[in-house]
Amino acid sequence: MKKLSRSSLKSINGSSCPGGCPTPPATHYGPPGSGAPYSCQAYFALSDCCKATVIVDWRCVPLTVE
Secondary structure, three states, X not given: OOOOOHHHHHOXXXXXXXXXXXXXXXXXXXXOOOOOOEOXXXXXXXXXXXHOOOEEOHHHOOOOOO
């Protein structure tokens, strides 16, 4: 088992995001009726750093066709 430095531990689960994240890691975001406790609009209001730590329903992400 590898020991992690204090700086490495801070980068796990979004704790290194400036100002911290408003919700705990692995919080679910989704549209109304999906059972998610937070909405898609709340997801879009998160910083990019915090977005990497949460679970988002696929219906919140706009699909692009190239």
